[in-house]
């Protein structure tokens with residue numbers, strides 16, 4: 001069931017030249033975690049603020065739990081929308097204890113509020129720390145307090161602005177997993193903004209990608225990564241290699257050799273074969289594969305990238321498992337097991 005629906009949302013700030021958000025429509029299902037991703041200035045935060053009621057759109061409607069909260073001039077005030085917010089810097093009150101920080105948002109009699117706050121602290125694994133002050137906690141723990149404060153009043157939806165950006169790389173993996181688990185345990189619907197594709201791919205059920213205020217694609221992570229609707233989305237989710245190829249009846253001619261592909265005959269002129277480093281395989285023996293010279297092997301622990309160059313010095317990068325040994329400047333054979341064909345010119 002859909003809990004949040006945005007229809008044709010436009011937003012232009014005073015004095016701004018362009019729209020920050022352009023005709024954006026999408027829905028979020030109950031219990032779903034949606035990531036809003038895009039480069040800086042793509043409109044992610046603006047969308048979040050429009051849903052929270054901190055901004056009003058120039059056009060469009062927003063409905064939350066069956067209630068229209070934005071339509072024309074109508075706007076349900078932010079505090080009546082029952083939206084939970086987690087800010088990038090957590091925005092905890094430094095002079096209040098963890099328990100007091102959480103109690104702050106619960107408008108219930110003290111005894112009842114106390115029970116809710118302590119239950120929420122248990123949920124986020126901070127039962128022992130309720131008497132401490134924010135500065136006495138680690139970044140990851142502060143993050144969990146901010147989450148507890150946002151979910152304790154039982155909001156209809158949880159909004160998080162760059163929730164992982166203040167954490168170092170090591171902590172990030174752990175916190176992502178924790179936050180996802182907590183959200184899933186409560187069953188709350190959540191939207192978070194991030195510019196980091198890893199945050200989105202690992203934490204979200206679906207991802208919406210924005211570019212210059214336009215929604216490009218909204219889908220489950222696997223589909224966005226494997227079947228992007230346009231080159232912008234494809235490139236956003238990591239580097240792709242590009243091979244210029246001439247189509248023929250039987251396949252594509254590239255500077256690394258021939259790729260047999262009956263679909264090639266569909267194309268009349270030069271195309272670009274786009275493939276991700278993990279969608280190619282370096283093989284031992286010569287055969288029906290492409291060939292080139294290994295010019296660099298970069299080791300990343302979990303994998304390595306082998307850079308292979310053609311006779312003109314144009315290179316592609318292929319991901320291999322870290323245990324494989326390659327000699328620099330030696331001849332290499334490889335094949336592509338997945339690629340997209342894009343019109344070249």
Ligand SMILES: Nc1ncnc2c1ncn2[C@@H]1O[C@H](COP(=O)(O)OP(=O)(O)OP(=O)(O)O)[C@@H](O)[C@H]1O
Nearest residue numbers: 013016020038039040041042043044045046047195
């Ligand atoms: N208060 C404002 N007044 C005028 N222009 C604004 C305001 N806030 C944002 N903008 C502009 O609107 C566009 C979208 O900004 P927004 O902050 O929503 O993008 P973002 O994707 O969240 O970027 P970032 O990742 O850098 O936070 C940008 O061009 C930005 O400069």
